[in-house]
Amino acid sequence: MEELVYRPIGHIRSCYPEKFGAPRQPGLVKHAITEIVLSQAFSSEEAVSGLTAFSHIWVLFHFHKTAAAGWKPKVRPPRLGGNKSVGVFASRSPFRPNPIGLSAVRLLSVQERDGLQILSVEGGDFVDGAPVLDIKPYIPYVDAIDAAEGGYAAEKPEPCLEVRFTEEAEQNLRQYSLQYPNLRELIIETIGLDPRPSYKKSQADTKVYGLALYDLNISWRVHENYALISAVAPLSVNE
Amino acid sequence: MEELVYRPIGHIRSCYPEKFGAPRQPGLVKHAITEIVLSQAFSSEEAVSGLTAFSHIWVLFHFHKTAAAGWKPKVRPPRLGGNKSVGVFASRSPFRPNPIGLSAVRLLSVQERDGLQILSVEGGDFVDGAPVLDIKPYIPYVDAIDAAEGGYAAEKPEPCLEVRFTEEAEQNLRQYSLQYPNLRELIIETIGLDPRPSYKKSQADTKVYGLALYDLNISWRVHENYALISAVAPLSVNE
Structure with missing residues (x-):
């Protein structure tokens, strides 16, 4: 072939x-x-x-x-x-x-x-x-074809989760702010899009997720209508 | 590598x-x-x-x-x-x-x-x-990014050559019109863009060019401000 x-x-x-x-x-x-x-x-x-x-x-x-x-x-x-x-x-x-x-x-x-x-x-x-x-x-x-028809993806997805931080996560953010000045915005924008599998979207969910950004692990879970970031810590090599 | x-x-x-x-x-x-x-x-x-x-x-x-x-x-x-x-x-x-x-x-x-x-x-x-x-x-x-800036290719190129046909070419076109109903439009649109090398563009040019469309050879040359199609004939295998 x-x-x-x-x-x-x-x-x-x-x-x-x-x-x-x-x-x-x-x-x-x-x-x-x-x-x-x-x-x-x-x-x-x-x-x-x-x-x-x-x-x-x-x-x-x-x-x-x-x-x-x-x-x-x-x-x-x-x-x-x-x-x-x-x-x-x-x-x-x-x-x-x-x-x-x-x-x-x-x-x-x-x-x-x-x-x-x-x-x-x-x-x-x-x-x-x-x-x-x-x-x-x-x-x-x-x-740039404006008049193109976008089928099932016609509309731009908007952020669907409000993102909040625990006090611990706020402290972690301060710690990493020198190395990653826009880390807070990056977390809000990334998790606000709800990266979970589709069938879980817009649902509360007891699972604590880990999301890797740079060499950091962001711990979060979804409450009723918002995502709560609980910690920002170094990504261990095993993760 | x-x-x-x-x-x-x-x-x-x-x-x-x-x-x-x-x-x-x-x-x-x-x-x-x-x-x-x-x-x-x-x-x-x-x-x-x-x-x-x-x-x-x-x-x-x-x-x-x-x-x-x-x-x-x-x-x-x-x-x-x-x-x-x-x-x-x-x-x-x-x-x-x-x-x-x-x-x-x-x-x-x-x-x-x-x-x-x-x-x-x-x-x-x-x-x-x-x-x-x-x-x-x-x-x-x-x-579709409308606001994008297109550098040296910001504007769409417009057809720059008027396309005319000799009587022989018109006869050839009639001959192939059943097999290729839009052959005339295709020739006008294709040669109208002036496919010659850039340094020859918008110049009169004594060279007779051959342009292959489907299994046909289109013979043409550029006069003052127009392209003249002189013949439409089968593309020989050597061409």
Whole structure:
């Protein structure tokens, strides 16, 4: 069978070490600042010259955390509540025949650091370590189709959970505020989208969840109509 | 070096057998009706169910005609007149480290034919035979970024050549009108964009060009301010 072989041009550096918690689409979590670190072979200033004239870029990347799981012809998108299915090609599920992700994100800067070209982007939905296949400029006259009809995903999902912090969590936040200045906003935006499986959404739920952000574990559970963050602590290696 | 191996989910069937003449972006040639033929392994009705609820789809495909040529860090986009260069990642050039194309096109229909699922799309910019990597629904709230700034490609290119036909070409068109009902419109739209190399654009030019459409060769040259189609004839195998 015909094979197409590609080599990553770089890798994602993101605040989401795991798939759980990473936003399901780009643009939903403004404070999820993400870097795209181009590999040595693609890190010439020439290759990225002119890129900052564009406000947004396409990032094509490999869904490295789900690739091994393979694909099925039907998937249950979170947007359908997890109980209706559609064809894999009618979804943006990461479980697909060729696990290639496609995200348009705002480009904040392109900088050289330790000899590598680093693109900072806003509102990424990437899991840390994802191999990057390509960067293309977002060209509005080609890519922005306002009149397109969005099927079951016509409306942008709004944050559905209010996020509160225990006193302990507030103390933890103060402790990490120097290292991660926007940690509070990042937690509110990420957990506010309710990353739980769809069938649990908008339900109170006694389970205490752990969500990984950077090298931290965020402990939280869902009460009647809000999420309560109980602790922010170092992510142990076993987690 | 890390390798990512993908297998095509299908192939493009297009009116453009060669790169020369294929539009440089999707949506520019309305009559370039293109089919995406899914391979047997991906042709279940299930895999495409729900797709027609979306008006547009993303097609990720392999630039099979340019892949062997490799890439350079700088390219000269036609939009800059072919004499200014930008970084390859600031361009949509097909000559890139991983030659993956990305096009949003209107989905006209999904039909089964000879046991294969066939997606008909409008306004494609694909070369015939291109391997398809993925189909994703176009989701306006995620993908349509109106406020994006388009750098050097901010404006949509308009047709720049009026297209006229000799009497011989008119006769040829009548001959092929049954097989290709929209051939005239396709020729006008395709050659109207002036597919010549950028440095020749908007210049009169004594060279007679051949442009392949389906299995036909369109002969034309550029006079002062218009293109004259002189003949439409079968594409010989040597061409």
